[in-house]
Amino acid sequence: QVQLVESGGGLVQARGSLRLSCAASGFRLDDPAIGWFRQAPGKEREGVACIRTSAGTSYYADYVKGRFTISSDNAENTVYLQMNGLTPEDTAVYYCAGDAIPGVCTDALFAVYDYWGQGTQVTVSS
Helix, strand or coil, rough: CCEEEEECEEEEEECCCCCEEEEEEECCCCCCCEEEEEEECCCCEEEEEECCCCCEEEEEEECCCCCCCEHHHHHEEEEEEEEECCCCCCCCEEEEEEEEEHCCCCCCCCCCCCEEECCEEEEEEC
């Protein structure tokens, strides 16, 4: 049974940093695609970043480029999202998602993944 568990969310002041983790079980991180998405209250879910864990190829939404970094520790079966320079507009529930097909991760950041975590809340105060 595949499980994705996010952690690392919390309350941070503007211009602060957080690192989110996505721990995978029942799902080897040596090939698939892992994506991070977020949903703010009253807004649609949007893509943040994704990574093809085998090739290390990653893509970012324009609104996080230069601030967020996605990385994969395949030995630990964990994907990270390092978030720097946070702003109140980054406040949302952040979800990680996984799929066995690495091609699911593209610069379009479509939310077409088979497996989803429960989410972790990130709140940025001004």
